[in-house]
Amino acid sequence: MLISVLGTAQARHPDGTAVPIGGARLRALLTALALRAGRSVPVAALVDEVWDGDPPADAPGALQALVARLRRTLGPGAVLSLDGGYRLGADPDDVDLHRFERLAGEGARALEAGDPAGALAVLDDALALWRGPVLADLPGRAAEAAAWEARRRGVQGSRLRAMLALGRPEETLPELAALCGLSPLDEPLQSLRIRALRAAGRPAEALAAYEAVRRELAARLGTDPGPELRALHAELLAPDPDPAPAPAGGPDQGPAADPVPGRERGGAGARPARGNLRVRLTSFVGREADIGAILDDLGRARLVTLLGPGGAGKTRLSQEAAERGADGWPDGVWLAELAPVTDPEAVPEAVLTALGARETVLRGAGAEGLRAVEGHGGDALARLVEHCARRRMLVVLDNCEHVVGAAAVVAERLVGV
Missing domain, CATH: 1.25.40.10 (Tetratricopeptide repeat domain)
Structure with missing residues (x-):
């Protein structure tokens, strides 16, 4: 018999056929026994859990009658009588709670051993056993149920670590x-x-x-x-380290190798030496005129705004143009993604963070950063202006429609420095 308590108590025959278990007290008894599979449970403990601290007048007799009902439902060997208590007639691995714990341990060991694929398979099996709240039929076990839920979250974390490793x-x-x-x-x-x-x-x-x-x-x-x-x-x-200079090509070696395969050195699409733009894994074709227009505008104006409906490709277009014009910005091209920002007052802080300037303020990660913000305390916008004023850089404010007022203030202040 296979017992499940990771959700409402259930029982199944080895062939998968479900066994109906009617009555809250009957399910509570099965859960209490399954929780301690392989061990004898004293009568007093079972009475306390099945009746949740409010036992009937003849509690041992009522429990005995309930055990008889469970035997009629699951089979005569489902519950064994022992001196002073009862034991579930099933191995611990026949109970989903204990099987979950065994699989969780195996998955954790596989992950530690450097086998994320094996860990993922085992942890998937473990988490698939959960159908609902653990120990749902034992209201008096709330603290233990919370501990098992925490254990489940830990296993979910291990599974996600395995996926990340893959x-x-x-x-x-x-x-x-x-x-x-x-x-x-x-x-x-x-x-x-x-x-x-x-x-x-x-x-x-x-x-x-x-x-x-x-x-x-x-x-x-x-x-x-x-x-x-x-x-x-x-x-x-x-910041990304400056790429190491490629060795000069000798007469017998041909041209020096480029650190990014398939890309001409110093040509269109070359990654800037500084900044936080990541290398794109796909090509970008068909909008050369738009990129040329943006670069032309950037050569004549300090602020350029891209407008268009959602999904038109403004983000990719702005990044492609920024990368191609990166040589004109010795202090790098920096992308501040504002989509996650919901509070307009947090916009300056988000831009500071994207530029890698915030930590130097709070943690003292560098004397240069400390000098830059001296006298401005917690004013994020003032710190941002000070950080950018000493640099020649391109800042891309992306997805700012929902905080456009705050983004406009930031842009106005930066353009004025």
């Missing part, structure tokens, strides 16, 4: 967003989401996610992020 970050993001919403103070889980965003090529969203966690921790616990999150934030803020 190079599937985009697939993890919807589930990670949901889990992080349920556990906003779970730093390892939040760290996993930030890593997935970075691996998916969404560094601005990763920085925005870190900032949201930092604020949540400060507001609810009065603490800063722990070492893992802080180290991850520092990695996000670290």
Whole structure:
């Protein structure tokens, strides 16, 4: 007999045929026994759990009658009588709760051993056992049920780590967003989401996610992020290193090799030496005239605005134009993705974060950053202006329609420096 308590208590024959279990007390008895599969459960403990602290007058007799009903439902060997108690007539692995724990352990060991594919397969099997709230038929076990739910979230995190190790970050993001919403103070889980965003090529969203966690921790616990999150934030803020110079081609070697295969050095589409634009994995054709017009406008004006309906390709067009004109911006091309920003007052902070300037203010990551913001305290817009004033850089404000007023203020101040 296979017993399931990861949801409303159920029983199935080995061939998968369901066995109807009627009555809340009968399901409570089966759950209490299944929870301790392989062990004897004292009569007093069963009475307390089945009747939730409100036992009948003849509690041992009522329990005995209930055990007899369960035997008639599941078979005579379903419950064994022992001195002072009863034991479920099934092995622990016949109970989904214990099978889940075994599979979770196997998956964790496979992940630690460097086998994410094997770990993913086992962890998928473990999580597939859940049908609903654990121990749903034992209301008095709320604390233990909460512990099992936490264990489930941990296994979900391990599964998502395996997917990330397999190079599937985009697939993890919807589930990670949901889990992080349920556990906003779970730093390892939040760290996993930030890593997935970075691996998916969404560094601005990763920085925005870190900032949201930092604020949540400060507001609810009065603490800063722990070492893992802080180290991850520092990695996000670290600028891409300048590409190492390619060796000059000798007379017998031909031209020097380019660090990006299939791309001419210094030609159209070359990545800027500094900034946060990521290398595109697909080609971009058919809008050469538009790119030329944008570059021409950038040569004559300090502010250029792209307008068009949603889905017209403004983001890709702006990035392609920025990359091709990167040589004109010695301090780099920087993309500030404002789609995740919901509070207009947070726009300057989001742009600072995208430019890699925010951490130097709060953590003292560099003397240059500290000098730049001296005297401006927590005024993010003033710090942003100071940061950009000493540099020749191109800043792309993307997806700013929903915070257009705040974005306009930022643009106006930056254009005026």
